[in-house]
Every structure is written in structure tokens, then in C-alpha cells.
Amino acid sequence: MAAVCFYFQVHQPYRLRHYTFFDIGADAFYEDENANCDILLKVARKCYLPMNALLLSLIRRHEGRFKVSFSLSGTALDQFVAYAPELIQSYRELVATGCVELLSETYNHSLAFLYSPEEFREQVRLHDDRIEELFGVRPTVFRNTELIYNNALARAVEDMGYAAILAEGADHVLGWRSPNYVYRPAGCGRLKLLLKNYRLSDDIAFRFSDRNWPEFPLTAEKFAHWAGTAALSGDLINLFMDYETFGEHQWEASGIFQFMEALPDRLLRLPGFRFVTPSEAAAEHEPVAELDVHNFMSWADAERDLTAWLGNDMQHDAIETVYRMEERVKARRDDGLLRTWRRLQTSDHFYYMCTKWFADGDVHSYFNPYGSPYDAYINYMNVMADFALRLDGASRLGHSVGMPPRTDTHRPAGHLD
Amino acid sequence: MRVLMFGWEFPPFKSGGLGTACKGMASALAARGTGVVFVLPRTGHRQPQETEPGLTLLSASGTRLHGGLARVRHAGPARGERRFVTGNEWYALDAALRRIWEHRLHLEYIDSPLHPYLTEEGYLREYGQWAARDRLTAGKRAQRSILHEAGMDRLPGDAASADVPRPDREILLHGGYGQDLMQEVRRYACAAAAIARRTPCDVIHAHDWMTYPAGMLAKQLTGKPLVVHIHALESDRSGHNVNQAIADLERAGMEAADKVIAVSHYTKQLVMRDYGIPEDKIVVVHNAVSRSDITRTYPLPPLCAHEKRVLFMGRITYQKGPDYFVEAARLVLDRLPHTRFIMAGSGDMLPHMVRRVGQLRMGSRFHFTGFLKNEDVDRMYAMSDVYVMPSVSEPFGIAPLEAMAYDVPVIVSRQSGVVEVLRNAIRVDFWDVREMANKICALLTYPVLAAEEVRNCREELKHIRWENAAGKIRAVYDSLVTGRN
Structure with a gap:
């Protein structure tokens, strides 16, 4: 008996417009509405709409035996409502089949847990409320932004009443152990931990159209064969990936849609194979062992850690700047300010400032609207400077944008090495 | 080799x-x-x-050029003398250069004095002599003038043939x-x-x-x-x-x-x-930067230690884009009035720049130092908080590498070769004055940005070495030399 669990991440950030130092105090519009709308419509056309239609037809064809799950970020949902409401309808149809589970996450796809557990809880509650309002269901399984995870997060999520949590099946955490089982997070009593099988997931998400990959081209038969082999050492294969994989990262011409159309049938033909949603997986399987994850891990880059968002001083400075404002923002009791502040927490803003250009640089530049990490930081900090002014209600510039005083009155002349 | x-x-x-x-x-x-x-x-x-x-x-x-021999042949009373010079190196080189000039370049080849003028007066005097000689000896002026200089006029008229060594000449x-x-x-x-x-x-x-x-x-x-x-x-x-x-x-x-x-x-x-x-x-072959081991420190004048300085250093000419720097300075000063701008160097656009700074009413914050030498260059770099290279077209641009050696964050024109090797530098299009000002303000206001850029660039500088460039140049030599054999 082996179960396959698909989870697709759907997320779109609110990208910032080019916001210069001279806009500080003069302009409170931070977002690039044209770009956000254009990108959303493009991705909807290439990925969300055709892939939703494909999944719906697969669910119907297999009469409920094919199941998937989604995590829809709040910022993506807000943009669906604003720019492409037909997407909401499309997801409602999927949810109505009973074969599609929606997961819980932070509303703004944020790193809030790292800086403010209270803000984290509020954002998760906001997200669940929004899902319930739009789709009439309340999530019972949690996944954190970019699968960022550790013991402390698991405990917090258990306290919040969830049945299971998703995480990366990173080698440096698992060691000799297999990701194809359900685990128990260290320090938790009943929360279950589902780990991504990153080899099989990334075969689809990253390598599918890579002509230098020895296994190219990937067919549904070949993939089903691998899944069959993986199931020999486990009872649950978790395939977690960005939904934009289909039609956006892997173009339609690569044959990704045909692959996905053929895959459920191939997998269901394997003896004992079936599809489950994360909550079913958690309900059906007992943990085989406890998994102790002290340091944060994520599903990003080769390192599977936080360095994509918190790898340099610019990123730390920017994120500390936004969370430092929490008390002041909440004290103002202004819904507009609060919403703006939360959108500025979206993890993408910090991802754009990443300077790990060499090994993983290509993936970063693909998503990056900025020419360089410096541009991303400058833009974000300019926006934060303006936001701080508005927060303080200051009319005059200079209170919070003044130059920091020089501390070094002696500068060394240069020497290298 | x-x-x-x-x-x-x-x-x-x-x-x-x-x-x-x-x-x-x-x-x-x-x-x-x-x-x-x-x-x-x-x-x-x-x-x-x-x-x-x-x-x-x-x-x-x-460089000494061989004078060669002045040879005079007496061909009989009716034909008179025939005079010519052999082995005169200046004449031979000049003639070869004339061929290059006229055939390859299609340019007019104007005869020039051998010595450069050292003063204007000296030039005028020498030019006068040259012109006079030119009129006298049109056609074979080179030989004639050389014979004249060699004192041939005093040769005995009845000699059948005589070789007179001419003095070597120096090119100055x-x-x-x-x-x-x-x-x-x-x-x-x-x-x-x-x-x-x-x-x-x-x-x-x-x-x-x-x-x-x-x-x-x-x-x-x-x-x-x-x-x-x-x-x-x-x-x-x-x-x-x-x-x-x-x-x-x-x-x-x-x-x-x-x-x-x-x-x-x-x-x-x-x-x-x-x-x-x-x-x-x-x-x-990209240029590199030489390693220096100076560890001097330069104190900032205490009265302006709290201010920040933005530096332009280079020739004040069209190529270096000084005018864009001046315009950006005005935008920055509108926002950050406690900044100082320094334009170090000289060039044909300097008077225009001084006028423009006056026009923009920022002379009290925008300073011209003239051409800086030696230690003043080091001091200037060390005192700066941002170095801007707004070049219109810069084949390489070594100055940002030097500024980096003093831990000064840089803003570099995208229209330059240095960005090919200093990929971590902050870039800007030279014509985008507003963006240049935006980035200057950002570097002055967000210390983390400056520190991050300096750290990343230093890491890159370690690999920008003349040894690597020399290796590539040597490979070019080797291919040419072996290709010939």
C-alpha cells in the first residue's frame, strides 16, 4: 500500500514599483499595479486556468480517486479577486469535488514566525478566515512560507490546533531516514509531520525540461516506475511543488500538461497505489519516529535553509525594519496601514535582495523584477522610510530619514588582501 | 619571450x-x-x-639616429655636382612613415622639425627656419638641407668623389x-x-x-x-x-x-x-588593480566629520560624464543638505561645470580641487563616502577598483567595461540623473547597503589580478610567435 500526496503552492507577491528617495514623504503608492496585474493575468492564462481545468477533468475521469491539495497565499487570493475573479470560481469548482484540500499558511506569505509569533498567529487566522469566506472550508493542515520549519514552529502549530504540518525532506535533517513516512515533530504530542520527497518532486518541478539531465525526457511511465521503487521503502510519497511549475516554469511546449494528464493513471495502475490529501495522510498513518529539527530548514536552493531570505545584512536590516514597526502599526488601529505593513512582509521582498548569485542565481533572477539585490534593497528601504513617516504621522521629512551620524572619524587608507 | x-x-x-x-x-x-x-x-x-x-x-x-654618409660626385664640368646621402636613418624612417601615412591613412604628411619645440618662442624660431629651408629646396629638401647642415658647401669643387660622415642626430x-x-x-x-x-x-x-x-x-x-x-x-x-x-x-x-x-x-x-x-x-583582457600595502589613515577634519562626501575623480571631459554628476548633486542636496560633493580633476569641461554649479546655487556644497597627485589622491579616496563614475563611455575604468581599495562604496556607469569584472558594484545608466541621485542618497542613508557592497566587491577584487591578465596576454604572444614558425 502506498499513497501519493500532491501539494501545490500558489503564490503571487505584490511587487513594489520603482520607488526613489525623492518619493519618500511625497507618494504613498508603493505597488506596481500594472506589473502585478500583467503578471497575474499572464500566469493565469499559462498556468492557473489550464492546469485547474486539467485537474478538474482528471478528478472527474478517475471518479474521485485522484486527489490534490493547494495552499493559496492571501496575497495571491487578493489579486485573484481584483484581477481575475474567474480563478476564484475555478478553485471553488475544484474544492466542490471533495478531492481538493486547501491548506493553511500565513496570509502574506511572510516570515512572521521568525520575528513575531503573535503576528504569525494573526496572519494564519486571517488566512483561514479568508479561505473559509471564499471556499466554505477551514484548513486543518498547516504549511509555513517556503516550507520553513523547526521544532518551535511545530509546537506553535500544534497549539493552534492543526492536525499536520508540511516540511522539506532535507538530507541534512533526515540523514539515513526516508521522507516517505509520517513523523512526529520533536516536542509535539499529536501533530504529524509530512516530508517532501524532494528527489521525485524536483524531477517534475526543476528537471522536467532540462535537456542536460540524463533522464530527459521524463515520461509518466518512467516517473511511475520511480515512484514504485520509492514506495518499497515507505508508505507515503509527498510531491510538493510550486503550482507555477505547470505552464510557467515548465512551458506548455515541454509537454508538462501531457505528462500530468497521463501520470494519475500510471500511478493508479501500480499495485496498492492511491492518492491522498495531507489531512487523509495524517489521519491514516501513525508516526514512525520523532524528528528533531532544531535549526530552521526550508525548501529553497541547495542549502535548504534561510539564506535565500536572510543571507546577508541587507536582508536582515530590511526585515528587522519592518518587524520593528509592529507595535506602532497596531497601536494606530488603522486597517489601511496594517494591510500595507503586512504586504511589506511578503517573503519575496527579501528574496530579491539575495546575493547568492552563483550556484542558485539563475532561479533567483527568474523571479526577480530588480536588476540587482542592491536595487531591491534600496527600493524596499525607500518604501519603508515613507511608511515610517506615515506611521508617525510626521509631515516633515527628516525625522526618520535623516542620515545616521558618522561614528568613524578616522578612515583607513586602502590595503588589499 | x-x-x-x-x-x-x-x-x-x-x-x-x-x-x-x-x-x-x-x-x-x-x-x-x-x-x-x-x-x-x-x-x-x-x-x-x-x-x-x-x-x-x-x-x-x-634616441640617436645614424647620420650616415653624405656622398658627393663630381660628374664633369657640364653636369656639375650630384650629391646624395646614404644610410641616414632619420631620412629612411621618415620616408617609411610617410608611406604608411599616405597609403594606409590617406592623410597629408606634413614635414615636421626633428626637435619638438620646448617653448612657444623656440617653436616659432625653428618653424621659421624650416619654412625658409622648405621654400629654398622644394622637391629635394631633405637631402639639400642635410647636405647644408653637414657643411657640404665648403667641399672642394674639383673632387671627383668624396664621402663625408654626417653627425648622428638625436630625436627629442x-x-x-x-x-x-x-x-x-x-x-x-x-x-x-x-x-x-x-x-x-x-x-x-x-x-x-x-x-x-x-x-x-x-x-x-x-x-x-x-x-x-x-x-x-x-x-x-x-x-x-x-x-x-x-x-x-x-x-x-x-x-x-x-x-x-x-x-x-x-x-x-x-x-x-x-x-x-x-x-x-x-x-x-580585462584590466586589474595593483595591490598596495599602504596602511596609512587620514583623519577627517573634526568640524566636518559628521558630513558625508561624494566624490567624482577623473578628467573633467565629455567622456567622464561630469555634467551628470553635477545635476545629480543638486537633487541629492535638495534632500540631504549636509552632503558635500567633490569634483577632483581638470579638463576642458571644468569652466562649464563651475558655471553650472553656480547656476544651481550649490557652490557652498560642491567643491573643485583641481588635478590631484600622489598622496592627495589617497587622502581624497579615504575621505569619501561614495565614489561615482558617471562615464558616458568607459572602455574599462580602473578608478572604481582603486576606490574599492579604500573601502569606499561606488556607483558605476553601466556604459563601462569595469562592470564586467566588478559585477557586485552598484550600477546606473549615466544619463539617468534621478536614479543616480536616488542611489547616492541610498548609500548615504542606509549604512548596511554601503557595507554590503564593499564586502561583496572586496571578495571579487581578490580575483581581479594582473597575474591573470598577464597570463592571457602571454598566451596571445605565444600564439603569434609559434604561429609564425
Whole structure:
């Protein structure tokens, strides 16, 4: 008996417009509405709409035996409502089949847990409320932004009443152990931990159209064969990936849609194979062992850690700047300010400032609207400077944008090495 | 492997970016076992100087040219005398250069005095004599004047034949970039070619257009392969107002060369597009920065220690984009009034810049230092909080690397070659004044940004070494030398 669990991440950030130092105090519009709308419509056309239609037809064809799950970020949902409401309808149809589970996450796809557990809880509650309002269901399984995870997060999520949590099946955490089982997070009593099988997931998400990959081209038969082999050492294969994989990262011409159309049938033909949603997986399987994850891990880059968002001083400075404002923002009791502040927490803003250009640089530049990490930081900090002014209600510039005083009155002349 | 290099600048004799680059690569080549003889217009020393093992500096000024023999034949009472000169080196070189000038360049070849003028008065006097001689001896003026100088008039009329040794002559140059640069270039060519005939070498390597005639002439006389090195193009320096004679010289040099070395891909593209040089003839060798081990510190004046300084350092000419810096300064000062702007250097646009700063009413915050030398350059870098290189077209641009050596964050024009190697530098389009100001403000306001840039660039600087450049240049030499055998 082996179960396959698909989870697709759907997320779109609110990208910032080019916001210069001279806009500080003069302009409170931070977002690039044209770009956000254009990108959303493009991705909807290439990925969300055709892939939703494909999944719906697969669910119907297999009469409920094919199941998937989604995590829809709040910022993506807000943009669906604003720019492409037909997407909401499309997801409602999927949810109505009973074969599609929606997961819980932070509303703004944020790193809030790292800086403010209270803000984290509020954002998760906001997200669940929004899902319930739009789709009439309340999530019972949690996944954190970019699968960022550790013991402390698991405990917090258990306290919040969830049945299971998703995480990366990173080698440096698992060691000799297999990701194809359900685990128990260290320090938790009943929360279950589902780990991504990153080899099989990334075969689809990253390598599918890579002509230098020895296994190219990937067919549904070949993939089903691998899944069959993986199931020999486990009872649950978790395939977690960005939904934009289909039609956006892997173009339609690569044959990704045909692959996905053929895959459920191939997998269901394997003896004992079936599809489950994360909550079913958690309900059906007992943990085989406890998994102790002290340091944060994520599903990003080769390192599977936080360095994509918190790898340099610019990123730390920017994120500390936004969370430092929490008390002041909440004290103002202004819904507009609060919403703006939360959108500025979206993890993408910090991802754009990443300077790990060499090994993983290509993936970063693909998503990056900025020419360089410096541009991303400058833009974000300019926006934060303006936001701080508005927060303080200051009319005059200079209170919070003044130059920091020089501390070094002696500068060394240069020497290298 | 021995290489004969022709160049116009070499520290400490005359030093701009060109000189810094020439010294960096010559030293690195010498250290890796390539013998370098570097010919400068003027070093102030008569004797060759071996400044470091394998690297010899030679002054073109003071090169002795063989006078040869003046031969007079008396062909009988009816025919009178026939006079001619054999083995006069200046005449031979000048004639060969004339051929290059007229056939390759299609330029008018104007005879020039052998000695440069050292003062204006001296020039006028010599020019007067030259012109007078020219009128007297139109046609065969060279022979006649030389015979005259050799004192041939006093030869006995009845001699059937007589050979009179003529005195050797010296070519004198003053170096630098004076009004008569083109004449200086030709004198240099003759001197350098004479040196090439006496100096055993495997390859001739000429840096920038001033030495291309020398390279072409030396290649013709010795048959050795020629490498021309593009540090800058006339279109970089002058935009649309190119000096056609210089552009023609550049083209002729590149066409005559066996290989062309460009300091960046940016320049390589220009060479292919504007000069029609085929891609396989061009090799890109990026410049580097020399390591210095100065550990001096410069105190900031206490009264303005709290202020921040933004620096422009370079020639104040069209190419370097000083006008964009001035406009950006006004925008920054509107927001951050406690900033100071410094424009260090001199050039033909300086008066215009001073006027514009006055017009924008920011003279109290915008300072001109004139041309800075030696320690003042170090001090200026060390005092700065941001260095801006807003060049309109910069083949390489070594200054940002120097600023980086002082931990000064830089903003570099995208229209430059240095961004190909300093990929972590903050970039801006030179014409986007508002964005330039935005980035200056950001560097002044967000200390984390400056620190991050400096740290990333320092990491990159470790790999930008002259040794690597020298390795690539040596490979070019090797391919030319073995290709010939």
C-alpha cells in the first residue's frame, strides 16, 4: 500500500514599483499595479486556468480517486479577486469535488514566525478566515512560507490546533531516514509531520525540461516506475511543488500538461497505489519516529535553509525594519496601514535582495523584477522610510530619514588582501 | 619571450589610467618570465632603466639616429655636382612613415622639425627656419638641407668623389599631450622604430593610438608580429565629435596588427561595430588593480566629520560624464543638505561645470580641487563616502577598483567595461540623473547597503589580478610567435 500526496503552492507577491528617495514623504503608492496585474493575468492564462481545468477533468475521469491539495497565499487570493475573479470560481469548482484540500499558511506569505509569533498567529487566522469566506472550508493542515520549519514552529502549530504540518525532506535533517513516512515533530504530542520527497518532486518541478539531465525526457511511465521503487521503502510519497511549475516554469511546449494528464493513471495502475490529501495522510498513518529539527530548514536552493531570505545584512536590516514597526502599526488601529505593513512582509521582498548569485542565481533572477539585490534593497528601504513617516504621522521629512551620524572619524587608507 | 612595448604613459613619468594599466601588466608579465622593454616618449634618463627584474624602461627622446654618409660626385664640368646621402636613418624612417601615412591613412604628411619645440618662442624660431629651408629646396629638401647642415658647401669643387660622415642626430620629445601631439606621435614612431631595429624582441605590443604608427613602422622594419592594445577609443573620448585623423590611426593600427587586445567586451563590441575588425582577431583582457600595502589613515577634519562626501575623480571631459554628476548633486542636496560633493580633476569641461554649479546655487556644497597627485589622491579616496563614475563611455575604468581599495562604496556607469569584472558594484545608466541621485542618497542613508557592497566587491577584487591578465596576454604572444614558425 502506498499513497501519493500532491501539494501545490500558489503564490503571487505584490511587487513594489520603482520607488526613489525623492518619493519618500511625497507618494504613498508603493505597488506596481500594472506589473502585478500583467503578471497575474499572464500566469493565469499559462498556468492557473489550464492546469485547474486539467485537474478538474482528471478528478472527474478517475471518479474521485485522484486527489490534490493547494495552499493559496492571501496575497495571491487578493489579486485573484481584483484581477481575475474567474480563478476564484475555478478553485471553488475544484474544492466542490471533495478531492481538493486547501491548506493553511500565513496570509502574506511572510516570515512572521521568525520575528513575531503573535503576528504569525494573526496572519494564519486571517488566512483561514479568508479561505473559509471564499471556499466554505477551514484548513486543518498547516504549511509555513517556503516550507520553513523547526521544532518551535511545530509546537506553535500544534497549539493552534492543526492536525499536520508540511516540511522539506532535507538530507541534512533526515540523514539515513526516508521522507516517505509520517513523523512526529520533536516536542509535539499529536501533530504529524509530512516530508517532501524532494528527489521525485524536483524531477517534475526543476528537471522536467532540462535537456542536460540524463533522464530527459521524463515520461509518466518512467516517473511511475520511480515512484514504485520509492514506495518499497515507505508508505507515503509527498510531491510538493510550486503550482507555477505547470505552464510557467515548465512551458506548455515541454509537454508538462501531457505528462500530468497521463501520470494519475500510471500511478493508479501500480499495485496498492492511491492518492491522498495531507489531512487523509495524517489521519491514516501513525508516526514512525520523532524528528528533531532544531535549526530552521526550508525548501529553497541547495542549502535548504534561510539564506535565500536572510543571507546577508541587507536582508536582515530590511526585515528587522519592518518587524520593528509592529507595535506602532497596531497601536494606530488603522486597517489601511496594517494591510500595507503586512504586504511589506511578503517573503519575496527579501528574496530579491539575495546575493547568492552563483550556484542558485539563475532561479533567483527568474523571479526577480530588480536588476540587482542592491536595487531591491534600496527600493524596499525607500518604501519603508515613507511608511515610517506615515506611521508617525510626521509631515516633515527628516525625522526618520535623516542620515545616521558618522561614528568613524578616522578612515583607513586602502590595503588589499 | 621578449616583448617590445610602446606606450605613452608609465608611472611615475606620466600617469593616468593608461599608465597605471601599462605598469600593472608589464610588471606582471616580467614577473612571469616575459622580458619587457617599455619605450616611453620621455623618461628623463638617457640610459635604459631596469626598474624591476625583466622590465626595462627606455626613453624615445634622446634616441640617436645614424647620420650616415653624405656622398658627393663630381660628374664633369657640364653636369656639375650630384650629391646624395646614404644610410641616414632619420631620412629612411621618415620616408617609411610617410608611406604608411599616405597609403594606409590617406592623410597629408606634413614635414615636421626633428626637435619638438620646448617653448612657444623656440617653436616659432625653428618653424621659421624650416619654412625658409622648405621654400629654398622644394622637391629635394631633405637631402639639400642635410647636405647644408653637414657643411657640404665648403667641399672642394674639383673632387671627383668624396664621402663625408654626417653627425648622428638625436630625436627629442617632450612627452605628454601637447598641442602638436600628432607631430610628437610621428617623432615617437621614428625613434621607437629605430629602437626596434636595435632591440631583439619576439613581439611588438603598442598601447593606444599614439603608439600605433610606431608599432606599424616597427613591424614593417623588423617583421615581428604586432599586438595593439585598446585602452580607449576616439569615440569613447569624444562621442560624436571624433577627430577623424585619430580614428583613422586607430583603424590603421588595428588593421595592421596581428592581434587586437580590448580591455573589455564593451570595447570589443565597439571595435567590431565601428572599426569593422573581425571578431576572431580580438582578444578581451580585462584590466586589474595593483595591490598596495599602504596602511596609512587620514583623519577627517573634526568640524566636518559628521558630513558625508561624494566624490567624482577623473578628467573633467565629455567622456567622464561630469555634467551628470553635477545635476545629480543638486537633487541629492535638495534632500540631504549636509552632503558635500567633490569634483577632483581638470579638463576642458571644468569652466562649464563651475558655471553650472553656480547656476544651481550649490557652490557652498560642491567643491573643485583641481588635478590631484600622489598622496592627495589617497587622502581624497579615504575621505569619501561614495565614489561615482558617471562615464558616458568607459572602455574599462580602473578608478572604481582603486576606490574599492579604500573601502569606499561606488556607483558605476553601466556604459563601462569595469562592470564586467566588478559585477557586485552598484550600477546606473549615466544619463539617468534621478536614479543616480536616488542611489547616492541610498548609500548615504542606509549604512548596511554601503557595507554590503564593499564586502561583496572586496571578495571579487581578490580575483581581479594582473597575474591573470598577464597570463592571457602571454598566451596571445605565444600564439603569434609559434604561429609564425
